[in-house]
Amino acid sequence: MPGPDLLSSQGLRLDGRRPNELRRIRCKLGVFTQPDGSAYLEQGNTKVLAAVYGPHQASKSKSSTEAVVVNCQYSMATFSTGERKNRPRGDRKSLEMSLHLRQALTAAIKTELYPRSQIDIYIEVLQADGGAYCASVNAATLALVDAGVPLRAYVCACTASMAWHGGSPAPLLDVGHVEEAAGGVVLTVASLPSTGSIALLEMSHRLHSDYFENVLSRALQGCRDIEVILDKAVRDHLAEGWTKQDVVTV
Amino acid sequence: MTEVYKHIHPSKYFNDYINQDVRPDGRDFDQQRDVIININGITSADASAIVKCGNTTVVCGIKLELARPKAEEPDIGFLISNVELLPLCSSKFRPGPPSDYAQVISNIVSDIVINSKCVDLKDLCVVTDKLAWVIYCDLVCLDYDGSIVDACIIALITSLKTLSLPTVTYDNETEEVKVDTGVKIPLQVHGLPVATSFGIYHKLPRNIILADPSAYEEEMCGGIGANLIVCWNKGLFCGIQKFGGCNLSTEDEKRTISLAKQRCKLVEQVIETCIKNGEVK
Numbered sequence: 001m002p003g004p005d006l007l008s009s010q011g012l013r014l015d016g017r018r019p020n021e022l023r024r025i026r027c028k029l030g031v032f033t034q035p036d037g038s039a040y041l042e043q044g045n046t047k048v049l050a051a052v053y054g055p056h057q058a059s060k061s062k063s064s065t066e067a068v069v070v071n072c073q074y075s076m077a078t079f080s081t082g083e084r085k086n087r088p089r090g091d092r093k094s095l096e097m098s099l100h101l102r103q104a105l106t107a108a109i110k111t112e113l114y115p116r117s118q119i120d121i122y123i124e125v126l127q128a129d130g131g132a133y134c135a136s137v138n139a140a141t142l143a144l145v146d147a148g149v150p151l152r153a154y155v156c157a158c159t160a161s162m163a164w165h166g167g168s169p170a171p172l173l174d175v176g177h178v179e180e181a182a183g184g185v186v187l188t189v190a191s192l193p194s195t196g197s198i199a200l201l202e203m204s205h206r207l208h209s210d211y212f213e214n215v216l217s218r219a220l221q222g223c224r225d226i227e228v229i230l231d232k233a234v235r236d237h238l239a240e241g242w243t244k245q246d247v248v249t250v
Numbered sequence: 251m252t253e254v255y256k257h258i259h260p261s262k263y264f265n266d267y268i269n270q271d272v273r274p275d276g277r278d279f280d281q282q283r284d285v286i287i288n289i290n291g292i293t294s295a296d297a298s299a300i301v302k303c304g305n306t307t308v309v310c311g312i313k314l315e316l317a318r319p320k321a322e323e324p325d326i327g328f329l330i331s332n333v334e335l336l337p338l339c340s341s342k343f344r345p346g347p348p349s350d351y352a353q354v355i356s357n358i359v360s361d362i363v364i365n366s367k368c369v370d371l372k373d374l375c376v377v378t379d380k381l382a383w384v385i386y387c388d389l390v391c392l393d394y395d396g397s398i399v400d401a402c403i404i405a406l407i408t409s410l411k412t413l414s415l416p417t418v419t420y421d422n423e424t425e426e427v428k429v430d431t432g433v434k435i436p437l438q439v440h441g442l443p444v445a446t447s448f449g450i451y452h453k454l455p456r457n458i459i460l461a462d463p464s465a466y467e468e469e470m471c472g473g474i475g476a477n478l479i480v481c482w483n484k485g486l487f488c489g490i491q492k493f494g495g496c497n498l499s500t501e502d503e504k505r506t507i508s509l510a511k512q513r514c515k516l517v518e519q520v521i522e523t524c525i526k527n528g529e530v531k
Contacts, residue, residue: 032305034305077311079386124390128294
């Protein structure tokens with residue numbers, strides 16, 4: 001059972017947030033010139049960069065005649081965590097994250113439009129303070145929009161946990177690193193909020209099945225809130241009139 | 251239309267600009283791009299700096315660790331720098347182990363910093379033969395648009411200047427190490443090495459020097475890795491290297507050295523201003 005200190009007596013969390021409050025999200029599209037699409041996203045203290053190259057010709061071994069091949073690489077900078085990370089990529093955790101990212105994003109990309117092609121998505125985590133996977137998914141969505149890759153819907157990811165406040169259960173939204181380390185259950189959900197479908201669901205530790213629905217619906221609500229924020233960022237970016245490609249005059 | 255022409259006939263596209271005495275991005279041959287520096291952006295690192303030279307973006311993160319000094323050099327610490335050229339920064343770099351180019355750049359940056367002796371490694375020793383600081387400097391390139399060595403050196407020096415070492419108490423009998431992050435001593439950085447890259451474009455009758463080449467210009471001037479790199483350290487000339495590429499006449503060499511000297515003064519000013527503003531906050 002998670003420690004009762006996740007929620008104080010006033011109902012505030014370890015970093016001062018309310019149980020259903022997201023961390024502050026700041027994002028920017030089109031931050032780099034080399035990739036076809038790029039985005040920078042901050043969720044609290046977690047800072048993530050995403051770059052998209054493609055669609056371009058697929059290597060012979062990976063090419064598929066039915067759909068585009070989505071290739072993800074998740075990498076953490078060595079200075080991103082408290083202890084220096086010796087192997088930024090290629091270790092098991094990074095490979096697992098890359099696979100989860102690929103699964104979540106493939107659900108949203110209209111893959112049938114680009115057979116025999118490949119889309120590369122590179123994620124670099126500059127600072128990790130919990131929820132790095134979620135921030136990566138959100139940043140990758142923005143980068144795909146910036147690259148002009150057709151998507152079925154936005155993909156948003158969010159975490160949720162469970163704490164007890166005075167004996168009654170209180171689901172927590174968007175867990176930070178300290179709350180994760182305290183040993184509570186962490187449910188990660190990547191969903192396409194506008195269609196209401198779930199692309200990826202992962203849970204660590206134990207949770208009684210009575211409380212599962214509650215935590216899941218809280219996480220899905222978090223995804224819907226994040227979609228609103230991402231959508232606003234995309235519209236603001238387009239309103240600036242700045243596009244990487246030459247402006248087409250009709 | 252121009253994008254298409256650039257892809258089909260890159261040399262002719264470039265030549266057309268050079269013949270008019272201007273570069274494709276509108277700069278003069280000797281004009282260098284603006285430098286933008288931001289410090290302490292990454293709070294999980296002990297010191298950090300983000301540098302943009304034009305479009306080339308490099309992040310430097312410093313992490314401190316304690317280790318036992320080498321037996322043959324018991325009173326000096328370690329300064330280890332590493333440059334990562336991610337596939338994220340350019341389509342030229344593929345995922346996988348560090349490419350040859352990344353290793354060469356890592357080496358060049360490491361040599362410049364170690365040889366300039368800007369950090370006295372004896373300062374990093376806590377207890378002779380038992381405990382010393384290891385400074386891991388990790389430079390990550392986020393956007394590759396030429397002149398990577400310039401940006402890396404600026405980022406590295408700026409983060410070293412903002413680095414503070416926590417105080418360490420070592421009990422000889424119990425071999426217990428206590429690190430107090432509350433009391434920090436800033437690291438002494440002597441000098442300020444600044445590198446400037448030049449591309450040399452082959453043109454008859456005389457080769458043309460381009461200061462601070464972008465990625466496209468580097469390709470035209472013999473490929474990445476053929477740049478001329480000149481280093482100055484506070485009014486002292488401290489290094490010059492050129493591996494392959496086009497020939498360089500002696501008058502041009504003198505000119506590049508004086509251009510690099512001016513650049514050094516400018517970069518020094520930018521770094522000092524940035525750090526001063528950072529401290530005021």
